[in-house]
Amino acid sequence: HAQVPTGSIAGRVTNATTQTPIVGARVSVVGTTRQAVTREDGRFVITAVPTGSQRVRVAVLGYSAQEQPVAVTTGGSATLAFALQPAAVQLSEIVTVGYGTQRRADLTGSVASVATTELQQTTVNTLEQGLQGRVAGVQVTQGDAAPGGGMRVQIRGVNSMNGGSAQPLYVIDGVPVASSGTSKIQGGLSQIDLRSTTETNPLAQIAPEDIESIDILKDASATAIYGSRGANGVVLITTKKGTRDRAGQYTFNLSQGVSSVVRQIDVLNAFDFATYVNTAFINAFGPQTQYPYGGRPGSQTPDSIRNTLGNGTNWQDAIFRNAPVTDGTLGFSGGDDKGSYALSGNLLQQAGVIRGSEFKRGGLRLNLDRSVSDRFRVTPNVALTRSVNNMVRSSTINGWNAIGIVRGAVTYVPFQFRDTTQADPRAESPTVLSQYGSNPLRYTDEVHENDQITRGIGGVRGVLKLGHGFSFDENLGANYERRTYGAYFPSTVNEGRLAKGDAISNGSEFGNLLTESLVRYEHEISGRQRIDALGGFTWQNDKSTWQSQEVQGFPNDILGGNVLQNGTQPQLPYSGLSTSQLASWLGRVNYSLNDRYLFTATIRADGSSKFASNNKWATFPAFAFAWKAIDEPFLKHAPGLSDLKVRLSYGKSGNQAIGAYQSLPAISGVAMTLNETIVPAYVVTQLGNPNLRWETTSQFDGGVDFGLFDNRFTGTVDVYRKNTYDLLQQITLAQNTGFSSAWINSGNVTNRGVELQAAFDVIQSNHRGGLSWNISANASHNTNRIASLGNGIKQQFAGNLGAGGNLEVTPFIQKPGLPIGAMWGYVTDGLVRTPQDSVAYSKILGSAAWVGDLKYKDLNGDGKINADDQTVIGDANPKWVYGVTNTLRVGRFDLSALVTAVRGNSILNTERMRYLTLDGTINIPREFYDNAFDPKTNPDGKYPIIRQNRKADARFHDLFLEDGSYVRLKNVQLGYNIKLPGARTAHAYVNGVNLLTWTNYTGFDPEVSAFSGTNRMGVDLGSYPLSRIVTFGINTTF
Amino acid sequence: CKDVTDLPETAATFISPDKYYQTDAQAVSAVNGVYAPLMGWNGWKSPAQYGLMCDEPELLCWNWMAGGFAGQQAGQWYMQDNSVYIGDYQIIERANEVLANVPKSAGISDATKKLSQGQALFARGYAYFDLVRRYGGVPLRLEPYQPDAQMGALPRSAPEVIWLQAAKDLKAAAPLLPTTYSQPNGQGLPRAATAWGLLAKVYLHMAGDEATGTPLAALKSAYLDSARLAAQTEMADASVRLESNYMDLFDINKQNTSPEILFAIQGAAVNNSGSQVPAYFGPKGDCTVVGSCGQGFLSLREDFVKSFEANDKRAEHNKAIAMSWEFTNSSWGKIRALQRDSLAALQSAGLVAKDSVVRYGSWSEGCGRFAEDFHQLTLKGGQPTMVAVAPPYYTLKYIDPTHLSTDQAAANNFxxxxxxxxxxxxxxxxxxxxxxxxxxxxxxxxxxxxxxxxxxxxxxxxxxxxxxxxxxxxxxxxxxxxxxxxxxxxxxxxxxxxxxxxxxxxxxxxxxxxxAYQKLQNIPSKELAANPALTQNPGY
Structure with missing residues (x-):
């Protein structure tokens, strides 16, 4: 052949916004096969480029592609500089994976990322909020909308049904962090009433402003490196570091705003309530009965109540408020050629929309990086945070009259029958007290609950380059948490009335030490094959201790529970400690052939002290293959196609969701008295299980990443199938054993699903300041199914919804063929509307059914209404979860809007269980009053007749469930880049959270889950209501 | 390094069974544990006994407690649990642990071994007696439960097997038990007379209607004789005699040393160590005589009270049986109630303008014989203008005047x-x-x-x-x-x-x-769900 004259092109690719180098960008000469990939410093060199006028194109995921013309001369070297505009969805080119990082292009597993810029587009106070709606396959549900409240993060469906946590593993800068914390309710409180379902969120201590990126490992190929803890997915959090070779810069962010409750429930006013109560008596005992507001001497009538009290008190107005929120961070970071530093402090103060609730957090973080020599680099980091959560009893699992503020505010008597004989203006009359309990303001103002967490996370990592591609990586990490919980229930509320003031003081301490020794190896063979490998050993030791004290009998409520010794009746104290160890070998090999065929093999062997003596060690392997099809010659010129990669993976990971010591047999003390004296009594309290082990999830994942039109449209589609077996279950033993339950491995659950994630630059700006519009969207669908419960068990039920009243039901069924979260009960069939119907239906029911009562369907047609007529009436799992973000930029303005949506889940609204008794004992939403059946005035009413002597019906039925689908304008931010003298950047914005929600749900909000466990999802116990937050803020760098 | 590979686990919050049963004190603690479930939530704390109490012709109880017998859905929750079954099997399991571990221990003295075995055998016999009376034939366990693949599933034994086991255990226990204990123990642990007395009762049942249809029926005469002889053995015991004053049996200060009481379930005036049941028996609204205020859920039926012969001290007014108390939980507010005698006094003085008997809401038990009626009075002039007189008669057998404030702290023994x-x-x-x-x-x-x-x-x-x-x-x-x-x-x-x-x-x-089927109680649903080898009693 004739030698074609050639030259070379060199240059650098940077991020136009941050001026930082872009690694892994593919730079190609259009119309030729010549190309290169940018190195760590963003530089590239393409050799043997035919001379003449060429066009050079740069494409990399997460940025708008760019082309530039260049003239190439024979033997010459042309220079080009590319500054790429980030796409709205910035898939960072470097992705943190377990124990290392990878170029996104080289990933073989399913890893989703959320970048700091995305977090900045919203006002979030916790990192889970930042995940909501951003990532396909990650469902984030606010369990309790209280400031600092708990969130449920679930990746690719529910794997476990033991009622414990199915939260992912959180890893902050390489240190796994226990997400569960220590329960504030450990120990045995004397009254179940004192247990609040208000969850606190341990991850609420991490300031989102400190986060550089969040990477979520979803498939087994990615999670297997975390072995026995990876089955629920892994969330890797990378905090902000300084940048080398950059002069020190300050960042200062401040936002201030107001939150307000999104909706209130329309309840009866004083007149209607009194009429309602009277109706209940008249319908029960006839018009001649003496009904409560009947105008007898000393009693009122609805009219007299209206005349003196007007509409009465709407307790929702009394407890809700507009609450301020302030969030500020100050940081200083920079670096020289040998290292970098970043120091930041943050402070958040968020009052809740219910009086008395407030969350405060302060934190300090220091990240350092230093190259001690050419071969040795150390990166120490430390973070200290402290949070104070002043909680209110928004909801409880009590079904009687200590029901929590939110339920109480709806159902409390709307006029206060003040006891005028007492000086306290809040003193309730004995009637009101016995029927409705203490008024809601006592709970907001007089009950105190306080949860304080002090946490330190830190570590030192040293990396030593050994030469020949080897390096040695040693990491020492520590994590410490001190948590104190204090509560005082004064004698003015039910919880403290009999006890004469009840003070609780709990403390817990958690410490964790981690060492990691890793060897890495990188090698490139003749430019066509690359190999990198990782091997190592890690050791982790956890220790936690806790104490709980409760004292009753306080002479007065003035000092609350601050001075426990003022109480005259100390209860038995509780304490405990547990330690556990986890030893692990891990290894991973990535092999790349022709930069097109990528292989990954991962293995982790975990030894956990928690596992039983016969099963101390577990091994979790995974394999993955990816094909960068876009680099195949036959696709290179496919019209419109700019990126295409196909991924396949299979592997196993585990869930060791058991506490320490669960496999050991135990003899413990129990309560026993003889002759009025407590005597020692010791019995076997726990059966051992020497075979107890982890749950294993095997997962298949297939995915396609693609880009169209110079990556103007990018997308990812993943399908997966997970099979979780050896489920850890606290199985109910036959009671004749003398034991109630034992931990065993039994049963399996499958999850199948599809995840779609796409980004589209609808309008691309071709000049600085031009209009750009980007849409990114994700959708995920998951099907959960219990394949088997094992041990020949046909079905079982999760625990009660609560204690007392109508909460003593177990609607959550677990049965092969059904999902975890299926709800079981009767199907209603309208009402008994005529006396004839009453006679006919009473025969089927087996007891009297009165006109106006609910009817149930005789599903099996046996002429009886009994337990066999129950069926699946709901499912707590959503069919689809969506998130859509629109980002617009023009000139100095930017606008982003996040819409989240959930479709197809049922919510168990426990409040409907109380409203539907319609017996005049509590206030009810107007909807139930207006639509109650009455043979004369409302013969078509859909709810039962109002009647005082209604027999409480223990049947659980479909009227207690509601569709939980919703669409929510979750976040809108309008920003403006200000030219601020002396500032490098200044971005001012106004941000709105939860501005609009479209739903048919009748409770406060459909995003609700009172229980954190997986076996009772989607229960509304009257959780802290959602608030709308509008903030103004500014982010600046100097 | 072995720690890294073996990862041994030593619990810090409980004791490993292989380190226990080594001293006399540990044997005593283990026996105490056998008896602990009696005053637990599966025993007499409540609600395990509600079903029993609401099914007696002497007692009037509220609808919600009516055990399903009155057709009330609301009453079914505890019948579904019916957790006395669970408590009894806890006793059996713990007794089996003692019987398996204490005799083979090298560190426990012979005297303690003998005593522990007697106490464990009595407890097991008591539990089987309780089970067979309530449920008929039930699974028989005579060894500590070892985890098995069936998760404890076990079929019923025939009723006569359980009856005979109860008798066998009590008979074996009697010679091992002491005549008296040196320390008063509130009769919470059995003495020899206790075992003989309970054995007499077991034999009487084995000769009773429950034996119909079992092989026991053929031996009726022999069991009557055995009952007679066992009772005579108890009657011959010098440590046993009747209290001279009937109500002293229920005086919390005298119960613990009473020569008449042979076995009682132990309450204590310590928080969480007593039962809710006294509050249930307590006169409604009265907070001066029982812990956590009387609830008035359990009162005596009027026709039962009237069936006493004249001057029967067991029905003595205001000593054994008292009448209505203040009634506060009404929609009309706080109502001062009167003793029934006072109603008559008011009427005879001509102060009553109007007296109507009303049925109060849905609180009565539904069936007429358990109706709870109230007198609704309007007095002529002056206060009070509204007076309700509820007819309930309350037994004073469960009154603890020493402990008034908190829940589950009544010292009453059952x-x-x-x-x-x-x-x-x-x-x-x-x-x-x-x-x-x-x-x-x-x-x-x-x-x-x-x-x-x-x-x-x-x-x-x-x-x-x-x-x-x-x-x-x-x-x-x-x-x-x-x-x-x-x-x-x-x-x-x-x-x-x-x-x-x-x-x-x-x-x-x-x-x-x-x-008729309700003569036997229902096996708790928890057991049925977990024990596929078991069938429910017919009718449920």
Missing amino acids: IILRHADVLLVFAEAENEKNGPTGAAYDAINQVRTRAGLPKLAGLSQAQFRQAVWAERSHELYGEFQSRFDLVREGRWLDVMNQKSAIADYASQGTCKPRQ
């Missing part, structure tokens, strides 16, 4: 077996076996004399039988014996289904009469 019961067992067995002999009269008349009643004489065998049955009801009311007695006597269904006196209630159609 008497399971006392000498008067054994005397009546003897009288009944003797009469059935030999007719109304002098010994039979002597036994029943001891009980009557203590109650301040004349001695019986000159009855036929059938009359004597009726007299013993009536005496049991009057002597042991409110002591959880009645239901079992009626079933044994073969007349539970008849007595419970006697026609309502108030037609008004029957016509509501909410009253569901007891049915």
Whole structure:
């Protein structure tokens, strides 16, 4: 052949916004096969480029592609500089994976990322909020909308049904962090009433402003490196570091705003309530009965109540408020050629929309990086945070009259029958007290609950380059948490009335030490094959201790529970400690052939002290293959196609969701008295299980990443199938054993699903300041199914919804063929509307059914209404979860809007269980009053007749469930880049959270889950209501 | 390094079983654990006993407690649990642990071994006796449970197997138990007389209606004789005698040293160590005599109170039985209630302008015979203008005047077996076996004399039988014996289904009469779900 004259092109690719180098960008000469990939410093060199006028194109995921013309001369070297505009969805080119990082292009597993810029587009106070709606396959549900409240993060469906946590593993800068914390309710409180379902969120201590990126490992190929803890997915959090070779810069962010409750429930006013109560008596005992507001001497009538009290008190107005929120961070970071530093402090103060609730957090973080020599680099980091959560009893699992503020505010008597004989203006009359309990303001103002967490996370990592591609990586990490919980229930509320003031003081301490020794190896063979490998050993030791004290009998409520010794009746104290160890070998090999065929093999062997003596060690392997099809010659010129990669993976990971010591047999003390004296009594309290082990999830994942039109449209589609077996279950033993339950491995659950994630630059700006519009969207669908419960068990039920009243039901069924979260009960069939119907239906029911009562369907047609007529009436799992973000930029303005949506889940609204008794004992939403059946005035009413002597019906039925689908304008931010003298950047914005929600749900909000466990999802116990937050803020760098 | 590979786990919060049962003190603690479930949530703390209490003809109980017998859905929650079953098997399992581990221990003295075995055998015998009376044939476990692949699934044994096991355990326990304990222990642990007394009762049941259809029926005469002899052994025990004053049996200061009480479930005036049941028996709204205020859920039926003979000390006004208390939980607000005597006084003084008897809401038990009525009075001029007089009669057997404030801290013990019961067992067995002999009269008349009643004489065998049955009801009311007695006597269904006196209630159609199948209680649903080898008692 004739030698074609050639030259070379060199240059650098940077991020136009941050001026930082872009690694892994593919730079190609259009119309030729010549190309290169940018190195760590963003530089590239393409050799043997035919001379003449060429066009050079740069494409990399997460940025708008760019082309530039260049003239190439024979033997010459042309220079080009590319500054790429980030796409709205910035898939960072470097992705943190377990124990290392990878170029996104080289990933073989399913890893989703959320970048700091995305977090900045919203006002979030916790990192889970930042995940909501951003990532396909990650469902984030606010369990309790209280400031600092708990969130449920679930990746690719529910794997476990033991009622414990199915939260992912959180890893902050390489240190796994226990997400569960220590329960504030450990120990045995004397009254179940004192247990609040208000969850606190341990991850609420991490300031989102400190986060550089969040990477979520979803498939087994990615999670297997975390072995026995990876089955629920892994969330890797990378905090902000300084940048080398950059002069020190300050960042200062401040936002201030107001939150307000999104909706209130329309309840009866004083007149209607009194009429309602009277109706209940008249319908029960006839018009001649003496009904409560009947105008007898000393009693009122609805009219007299209206005349003196007007509409009465709407307790929702009394407890809700507009609450301020302030969030500020100050940081200083920079670096020289040998290292970098970043120091930041943050402070958040968020009052809740219910009086008395407030969350405060302060934190300090220091990240350092230093190259001690050419071969040795150390990166120490430390973070200290402290949070104070002043909680209110928004909801409880009590079904009687200590029901929590939110339920109480709806159902409390709307006029206060003040006891005028007492000086306290809040003193309730004995009637009101016995029927409705203490008024809601006592709970907001007089009950105190306080949860304080002090946490330190830190570590030192040293990396030593050994030469020949080897390096040695040693990491020492520590994590410490001190948590104190204090509560005082004064004698003015039910919880403290009999006890004469009840003070609780709990403390817990958690410490964790981690060492990691890793060897890495990188090698490139003749430019066509690359190999990198990782091997190592890690050791982790956890220790936690806790104490709980409760004292009753306080002479007065003035000092609350601050001075426990003022109480005259100390209860038995509780304490405990547990330690556990986890030893692990891990290894991973990535092999790349022709930069097109990528292989990954991962293995982790975990030894956990928690596992039983016969099963101390577990091994979790995974394999993955990816094909960068876009680099195949036959696709290179496919019209419109700019990126295409196909991924396949299979592997196993585990869930060791058991506490320490669960496999050991135990003899413990129990309560026993003889002759009025407590005597020692010791019995076997726990059966051992020497075979107890982890749950294993095997997962298949297939995915396609693609880009169209110079990556103007990018997308990812993943399908997966997970099979979780050896489920850890606290199985109910036959009671004749003398034991109630034992931990065993039994049963399996499958999850199948599809995840779609796409980004589209609808309008691309071709000049600085031009209009750009980007849409990114994700959708995920998951099907959960219990394949088997094992041990020949046909079905079982999760625990009660609560204690007392109508909460003593177990609607959550677990049965092969059904999902975890299926709800079981009767199907209603309208009402008994005529006396004839009453006679006919009473025969089927087996007891009297009165006109106006609910009817149930005789599903099996046996002429009886009994337990066999129950069926699946709901499912707590959503069919689809969506998130859509629109980002617009023009000139100095930017606008982003996040819409989240959930479709197809049922919510168990426990409040409907109380409203539907319609017996005049509590206030009810107007909807139930207006639509109650009455043979004369409302013969078509859909709810039962109002009647005082209604027999409480223990049947659980479909009227207690509601569709939980919703669409929510979750976040809108309008920003403006200000030219601020002396500032490098200044971005001012106004941000709105939860501005609009479209739903048919009748409770406060459909995003609700009172229980954190997986076996009772989607229960509304009257959780802290959602608030709308509008903030103004500014982010600046100097 | 071995720690890294073996990862051993040593619990810091409990004791490993292989380190236990090594000293006398540990054996004592283990035996205490056997008896602990009796005052637990599966025992007498409540609600495990509600079903029993609401199924006695002496007691009036509220709808929600009515155990499903009155057709009330609301009452079914505890029947589904019916967790006495669970408590009994906890006792059995723990007794089996003691019986398996204590005798083979090298560190425990022979005296303690003997005592522990006797106490464990008694407990197991008691638990099987309780189980077979409630549920019929149940699974039999005589060894500690070892985890198995069946998760404890085990079929029923025949009722006679359980009856015989109960008798065998009690008979084996009696010679191992001491005549008395050196320290008073509140009768929370059995002595020899306790085992003989309970054995007598077991034999009487084995000769009773429950034996119908089992091989035991053929041996009726032998079991009557055994009952008689076992009772005589108890009666010959010098440590046993009747209290001279009936209500002293229920005085918390005297219960623990009473020579009459043979076995009682231990309450204590320590938080969480007592039972809720006293509050249930407590006069409604009265916060001065029982912990956590009386709830008034359990009162005595008027016709039962009226069935006492004149001057019976067991029904003495304001000493044994009191009438209504303040009634606060009304929609009308706080209402001052009056003693029934005062109502009559008001009426005779002409102060009452209007008196109407009303049925209060849905709180009565539904069936007419358990109706709870109130007098609604309007007084002529002056206060109070509204007065309600509720008719309930309250037993004062469960009053703890020392502990008033907090829940579950009543010191009242629940008497399971006392000498008067054994005397009546003897009288009944003797009469059935030999007719109304002098010994039979002597036994029943001891009980009557203590109650301040004349001695019986000159009855036929059938009359004597009726007299013993009536005496049991009057002597042991409110002591959880009645239901079992009626079933044994073969007349539970008849007595419970006697026609309502108030037609008004029957016509509501909410009253569901007891049915024959309900003679046995339902196996708790938890057990049925977890034990596929078991079937529910028919009818449920």
